[in-house]
Amino acid sequence: MDHRFQINLRGVIDLLSHHLYSSPGVYVRELLQNATDAIRARQQLEPSHEGSVRVELIEKQDGGLPTLLFSDDGIGLTEEEIHRFLATIGESSKREALAERRNDFIGQFGIGLLSCFMVCDELLVVTRSAKGDGRTMEWRGRHDGTYSVRPSEHPLERPGTQVFLVARANAAEYFTAERVRQLALHYGGLLPFPILLTVGGSTERINTEGAPWRRRYASASERRAALLAYGREVFGADFLDCIPLKSPAGDVEGVAFVLPFSPHYNAKQKHRVYLKNMLLSESAENLLPDWAFFVKCVVNANELRPTASRESFYENETLAKARTSMGQALRRYLVDLSKEDPRALQRLIALHGLSVKALALDDDDFYRLVIPWLPFETTMGMMTLAEYRRAHGTVRYVSTLDDFRQVARVAAAQGLCVVNSAYTYDTDLIEKLPHVFSDAQVEPFSSAELPQSFEELGLDEREALFPLLKVAEQALQPFGCDVTVKKFRPKEVPTLYSSDAEGAFRRDAERAREESDDLYGAMMDNVLASAPGSERPLLTFNYLNPVVKKLSGVTDRELMKLSVEMLYVQALLLGHRPLSAKEMALLNQGLLGLIAARLDGGGEDSGRGGMH
Numbered sequence: 001m002d003h004r005f006q007i008n009l010r011g012v013i014d015l016l017s018h019h020l021y022s023s024p025g026v027y028v029r030e031l032l033q034n035a036t037d038a039i040r041a042r043q044q045l046e047p048s049h050e051g052s053v054r055v056e057l058i059e060k061q062d063g064g065l066p067t068l069l070f071s072d073d074g075i076g077l078t079e080e081e082i083h084r085f086l087a088t089i090g091e092s093s094k095r096e097a098l099a100e101r102r103n104d105f106i107g108q109f110g111i112g113l114l115s116c117f118m119v120c121d122e123l124l125v126v127t128r129s130a131k132g133d134g135r136t137m138e139w140r141g142r143h144d145g146t147y148s149v150r151p152s153e154h155p156l157e158r159p160g161t162q163v164f165l166v167a168r169a170n171a172a173e174y175f176t177a178e179r180v181r182q183l184a185l186h187y188g189g190l191l192p193f194p195i196l197l198t199v200g201g202s203t204e205r206i207n208t209e210g211a212p213w214r215r216r217y218a219s220a221s222e223r224r225a226a227l228l229a230y231g232r233e234v235f236g237a238d239f240l241d242c243i244p245l246k247s248p249a250g251d252v253e254g255v256a257f258v259l260p261f262s263p264h265y266n267a268k269q270k271h272r273v274y275l276k277n278m279l280l281s282e283s284a285e286n287l288l289p290d291w292a293f294f295v296k297c298v299v300n301a302n303e304l305r306p307t308a309s310r311e312s313f314y315e316n317e318t319l320a321k322a323r324t325s326m327g328q329a330l331r332r333y334l335v336d337l338s339k340e341d342p343r344a345l346q347r348l349i350a351l352h353g354l355s356v357k358a359l360a361l362d363d364d365d366f367y368r369l370v371i372p373w374l375p376f377e378t379t380m381g382m383m384t385l386a387e388y389r390r391a392h393g394t395v396r397y398v399s400t401l402d403d404f405r406q407v408a409r410v411a412a413a414q415g416l417c418v419v420n421s422a423y424t425y426d427t428d429l430i431e432k433l434p435h436v437f438s439d440a441q442v443e444p445f446s447s448a449e450l451p452q453s454f455e456e457l458g459l460d461e462r463e464a465l466f467p468l469l470k471v472a473e474q475a476l477q478p479f480g481c482d483v484t485v486k487k488f489r490p491k492e493v494p495t496l497y498s499s500d501a502e503g504a505f506r507r508d509a510e511r512a513r514e515e516s517d518d519l520y521g522a523m524m525d526n527v528l529a530s531a532p533g534s535e536r537p538l539l540t541f542n543y544l545n546p547v548v549k550k551l552s553g554v555t556d557r558e559l560m561k562l563s564v565e566m567l568y569v570q571a572l573l574l575g576h577r578p579l580s581a582k583e584m585a586l587l588n589q590g591l592l593g594l595i596a597a598r599l600d601g602g603g604e605d606s607g608r609g610g611m612h
């Protein structure tokens with residue numbers, strides 16, 4: 001024989017309160033939601049019916065537990081519907097509409113009413129159906145899973161439903177006037193019909209008239225001011241601007257607020273979302289594209305699906321489409337700003353540069369519009385790529401901070417403009433330039449190219465430098481470094497170490513090889529063997545530098561070698577290149593050697609090995 005499942009209601013309530021609902025306060029949301037659905041259902045029968053919800057707090061004079069009464073003038077329930085929908089967990093009168101893909105109602109799961117048992121032990125529902133025989137029925141449901149139905153001794157004059165909840169002793173905090181007002185406003189603040197709260201005989205309307213972005217305003221500036229004031233009220237921040245959002249997919253509408261501070265890059269903004277004008281969540285994260293971290297928004301969706309906890313939207317195709325549409329609205333805003341108020345766009349870029357850059361990479365049209373306003377660091381100061389191209393033609397760039405430091409000073413002194421594209425997205429943005437502007441040219445720059453722009457020495461000068469060159473070639477042979485002499489600025493820089501990208505890689509790999517154990521070392525040997533061949537690094541002596549000139553006249557070859565070695569190490573350090581073990585040893589010996597030479601000479605310039 002077949003048996004029916006039994007449900008332990010207490011167990012189910014426990015499950016809901018601990019695992020589905022974030023707080024017992026959601027009972028107000030569920031009751032408002034049922035009232036809203038009932039009013040909508042009645043409007044389908046009587047389109048001119050306006051509807052309202054009344055919430056009354058009945059406080060006992062004798063200090064007994066308060067009662068809350070939720071009344072609506074919605075569709076009500078017949079006796080048969082009471083048994084079917086109110087008393088059957090998981091049964092909902094709204095399922096049919098959902099199955100027909102109509103989005104008339106907020107409820108769908110048939111469990112919302114159970115949330116009331118988080119704050120009371122018994123529910124009394126008095127209801128009169130707009131469709132029935134005019135009788136008023138009374139349903140008493142208890143948290144132990146029993147219920148009773150009977151005709152009410154207090155018939156309702158008009159169709160509608162009243163729900164009575166007597167506070168449970170440990171939930172009395174959810175039944176104070178302040179808390180009820182706050183919860184009703186929180187969840188139902190955007191509902192398009194009045195919510196009237198009665199406490200101690202006086203009644204107030206607690207919600208305003210629907211969503212602020214749907215209201216009519218006398219002018220655009222009044223609208224902007226009202227929306228910004230609303231943003232301040234909701235998020236407690238003075239936003240820079242507000243952007244209307246709309247998506248046909250999901251029937252979403254709302255407003256995005258531009259943050260007045262720069263959020264952490266990649267921080268997911270938490271948005272406030274309403275479903276059919278009832279608050280769904282204050283921390284929805286999946287609503288906007290990832291790059292839109294410079295805004296926080298409030299939206300209402302009529303056709304997105306809630307999760308059963310009603311605290312976020314289901315990630316489905318409609319939500320993905322809505323996200324794209326809202327992304328487009330944000331993009332349009334930025335595009336319009338670039339045309340109509342470039343200064344405001346510049347301020348926005350200064351504050352939210354990364355977001356703007358990410359969007360520019362994603363979208364060619366936006367790139368074209370925004371690139372004239374994006375500042376880049378160069379060896380000759382901050383400038384936009386457009387300014388760079390006007391002054392220097394081909395855009396040269398280095399993609400790491402170390403590379404930039406290595407070339408910055410010397411390149412600037414030669415009048416060479418190089419972009420530091422080490423910051424997030426900058427290299428990609430530069431490399432995108434020729435794809436968007438067909439006449440643009442860009443090329444990566446390495447320190448190896450610097451000496452090409454240096455001035456050559458005259459014949460006499462070269463002859464005078466010959467001994468120094470010979471000594472330097474020999475001294476730096478063990479380090480695989482070539483040597484040359486040229487004239488370059490600034491003259492305070494005695495030598496420049498330069499290498500191309502492969503050379504830098506080889507250098508790093510060799511250093512790692514030195515520091516590694518046998519196993520790893522063997523692996524590094526393989527890496528080095530298969531590394532692409534590179535030009536040898538080059539140490540360029542600067543003939544304009546007084547020390548170099550002096551050094552070329554030194555007669556003591558040992559001292560000359562020592563000085564060359566020291567200049568080599570100094571060039572590496574100035575170029576922010578880490579020293580290998582061999583080079584560290586060179587530095588130590590060199591310093592000691594120079595001190596010894598100085599001491600031997602008794603501190604006199606005319607001593608042994610002095611420079612002439």
Ligand SMILES: Nc1ncnc2c1ncn2[C@@H]1O[C@H](COP(=O)(O)OP(=O)(O)OP(=O)(O)O)[C@@H](O)[C@H]1O
Pocket residue numbers: 030033034035038072074075076077085086091092093094106107108109110111112113114161
């Ligand atoms: N104020 C009301 N007026 C008329 N019918 C109501 C009212 N409140 C509840 N009901 C009926 O009780 C049923 C169960 O309500 P409940 O809140 O548990 O679930 P739901 O609203 O259908 O779905 P969900 O769990 O998603 O909220 C509803 O489907 C509706 O038929």
